[in-house]
Amino acid sequence: MNPGTVKIAHISDLHLLGKPDRRQLNNLDRMLDHFNNDGFDHLVISGDLSSNADKQDWVSVREKLEKHGLFHWEKSTVIAGNHDLINLEEEMRFYNALNPFSWMKEQAFNRKLAEFSIYFQELVTGREKGSASFPYIKILQYPSLSVAIAVLNSVYPWHPADNPLGARGLISIGQLRAMSLPDTVRSVKDCFVIGLCHHAYKVYGTDALIDQAFDWTMEMKNREEFLKVMKLMNADVVLHGHFHRFQSYKVNGITFINGGCFRYDAKRYSRLEITGKGNFTQQFLSLA
Ligand SMILES: [Fe+2]
Numbered sequence: 347m348n349p350g351t352v353k354i355a356h357i358s359d360l361h362l363l364g365k366p367d368r369r370q371l372n373n374l375d376r377m378l379d380h381f382n383n384d385g386f387d388h389l390v391i392s393g394d395l396s397s398n399a400d401k402q403d404w405v406s407v408r409e410k411l412e413k414h415g416l417f418h419w420e421k422s423t424v425i426a427g428n429h430d431l432i433n434l435e436e437e438m439r440f441y442n443a444l445n446p447f448s449w450m451k452e453q454a455f456n457r458k459l460a461e462f463s464i465y466f467q468e469l470v471t472g473r474e475k476g477s478a479s480f481p482y483i484k485i486l487q488y489p490s491l492s493v494a495i496a497v498l499n500s501v502y503p504w505h506p507a508d509n510p511l512g513a514r515g516l517i518s519i520g521q522l523r524a525m526s527l528p529d530t531v532r533s534v535k536d537c538f539v540i541g542l543c544h545h546a547y548k549v550y551g552t553d554a555l556i557d558q559a560f561d562w563t564m565e566m567k568n569r570e571e572f573l574k575v576m577k578l579m580n581a582d583v584v585l586h587g588h589f590h591r592f593q594s595y596k597v598n599g600i601t602f603i604n605g606g607c608f609r610y611d612a613k614r615y616s617r618l619e620i621t622g623k624g625n626f627t628q629q630f631l632s633l634a
């Protein structure tokens with residue numbers, strides 16, 4: 347391998363089930379060991395660390411990253427998925443019992459996102475203190491090239507009519523605008539640019555009505571606007587999770603990589619090898 351190659355590991359959708367989930371945590375240990383032994387430069391986890399929005403699962407992931415020396419700004423990037431921020435059962439119960447105003451729900455959602463960001467602040471802002479929020483750009487300098495990870499939150503609050511499973515995605519206009527600012531675009535001009543969010547650009551249904559209904563509950567509502575911003579930033583790849591398939595596909599010249607689901611296959615991961623702006627190879631690999 348060319349010594350100037352930057353290696354990025356990507357896993358997604360761990361869907362841990364609270365503290366008793368020993369088996370999955372052991373699997374995570376094995377995977378993180380492998381990333382260290384194989385000399386990966388950076389790890390991306392694209393959301394749904396938890397299955398039931400249980401903070402204990404965030405704690406478990408952080409502990410594992412710390413144990414393996416990966417809980418550092420330059421070593422890992424972690425984002426939230428819908429299952430980290432939305433407990434569907436609670437949402438429905440609360441809605442039925444109290445019928446709260448939507449602004450209250452939005453506030454509670456924003457609080458949970460802020461909590462996640464603060465808990466993983468070392469990976470989000472590189473500082474222990476200070477407020478963290480989306481979007482942000484992480485620029486990683488390597489001897490041979492710079493890599494910019496443009497991170498957006500695509501999870502938005504549960505709503506009985508518009509987001510009944512809490513699984514639809516939306517990237518706020520504010521985030522898209524921030525990423526479109528001329529200064530932002532200029533700041534990543536010479537970098538290999540990686541876009542990152544939880545939701546998929548593409549969900550793979552068929553034309554059958556049942557699939558279309560399923561797609562609707564999972565889709566990123568404003569994916570075309572998101573794609574435009576990724577084009578503007580000259581993104582080379584976009585990493586995501588959410589739709590539990592290990593798969594890559596191309597849209598308008600950009601390669602989208604779906605990190606699949608660690609819960610379904612805890613041996614599989616995506617390896618991205620970057621040799622320069624626009625030059626990379628990607629593979630899904632399995633541990634022996
Ligand atoms: Fe998921």
Ligand SMILES: [Fe+2]
Nearest residue numbers: 394427428588
């Ligand atoms: Fe998800």
